[in-house]
Amino acid sequence: MSRYWSDIVHRLTPYVPGEQPVIAHPVKLNTNENPYPPSPRVREAIQQELGDAGESLRSYPDPTARKLRETVAAYHGIRPEQVFAGNGSDEVLALTFQALLKHDKPLLFPDITYSFYPTYARLFEVDYRTIALDDSFAIHVDDYTAPNGGVLFPNPNAPTGRPLPLADIERLVAKNTESVVVIDEAYVDFGAESAVTLIDRYPNLLVIHTVSKSRSLAGMRVGFAFGNPELIDALNRVKDSFNSYPLDRLAQVAAIAAYEDDAWFRDTCTKVIASRERLAAGLTALGFEVVPSAANLLFARHEGYDAATLVARLREKEIFVRHFKAARIDQHLRISIGTDAECDILLDALRDIFSAYVG
Numbered sequence: 001m002s003r004y005w006s007d008i009v010h011r012l013t014p015y016v017p018g019e020q021p022v023i024a025h026p027v028k029l030n031t032n033e034n035p036y037p038p039s040p041r042v043r044e045a046i047q048q049e050l051g052d053a054g055e056s057l058r059s060y061p062d063p064t065a066r067k068l069r070e071t072v073a074a075y076h077g078i079r080p081e082q083v084f085a086g087n088g089s090d091e092v093l094a095l096t097f098q099a100l101l102k103h104d105k106p107l108l109f110p111d112i113t114y115s116f117y118p119t120y121a122r123l124f125e126v127d128y129r130t131i132a133l134d135d136s137f138a139i140h141v142d143d144y145t146a147p148n149g150g151v152l153f154p155n156p157n158a159p160t161g162r163p164l165p166l167a168d169i170e171r172l173v174a175k176n177t178e179s180v181v182v183i184d185e186a187y188v189d190f191g192a193e194s195a196v197t198l199i200d201r202y203p204n205l206l207v208i209h210t211v212s213k214s215r216s217l218a219g220m221r222v223g224f225a226f227g228n229p230e231l232i233d234a235l236n237r238v239k240d241s242f243n244s245y246p247l248d249r250l251a252q253v254a255a256i257a258a259y260e261d262d263a264w265f266r267d268t269c270t271k272v273i274a275s276r277e278r279l280a281a282g283l284t285a286l287g288f289e290v291v292p293s294a295a296n297l298l299f300a301r302h303e304g305y306d307a308a309t310l311v312a313r314l315r316e317k318e319i320f321v322r323h324f325k326a327a328r329i330d331q332h333l334r335i336s337i338g339t340d341a342e343c344d345i346l347l348d349a350l351r352d353i354f355s356a357y358v359g
């Protein structure tokens, strides 16, 4: 606290990202990073952009990331004017709150969802109301009919991994014509249906993607919004009132290379999905209740063991998983999908902890 702080800083509750441990070889299953490296073409593209002496870094990057937007538009069969590129999808979300979700009526999002949403709402002074998920953590789109200044949720949802069928999203978007529906598809490539195919038909739909999870590029900070050119224009106006160059040169070429190597991308997703099903079976065999997931994470609880205690015991073994001290989910663990070897280390550690457990 300081008297120099602005009012808004006094009132903030900042988002707390998962721990980035500084030890040599953690089993890191707490921030939904991809366990596999990006396409080798990414490294080549970065080296080529850099040149022998790094001379390209003298000059500013393309402020509109034109080539990247063209590449991603072609990938999805849409037009570059329907694509916005930003510094990670968190930044794209922040710009979306300011450009499209701040209105007289409250923004609606689920009570259990990506915990950055309420943080942004407070930072940008966006009034919001939460809508309860059902007891199996499912979203029911017919619960989102109140007059609103926007609707926002991830598909699959975070931190549960539970997907929603595309038909439900289309029904919501078709009904909710007075405000923008934002679908955050950070995990869509691991088994859910993308709503990008709907943007030509619905001018009130904005879909958000990231290269952080399925394309193994969390370290580059690249995210996108897809939607009607009028929505994209709003994002560009806010961006150009804040930071004209959100994507550096290396991030732009890296992301282009990642989209150009589709075989690598699909192979990586296939491996993660197979490991997810294998880990889900392993956890179930240990007595966990596992939420059906279409993401690169599992959300699971065990009746017999306190979640916070499990997290602490795993941490002693240098295994990191995520736990949220929030209503309804404080007995759940969120476990990112690692390699099969990492998942086995986790299962063995849980078996050890259970056999020695004193609550």
Ligand SMILES: *Cc1c(COP(=O)(O)O)cnc(C)c1O
Binding pocket: 032, 087, 088, 089, 090, 091, 114, 154, 158, 184, 186, 209, 210, 211, 212, 218, 221, 222, 223
């Ligand atoms: C990881 C995640 C993001 C943020 O992704 P970045 O592109 O790395 O900023 C956004 N939304 C959800 C639901 C996420 O899980």
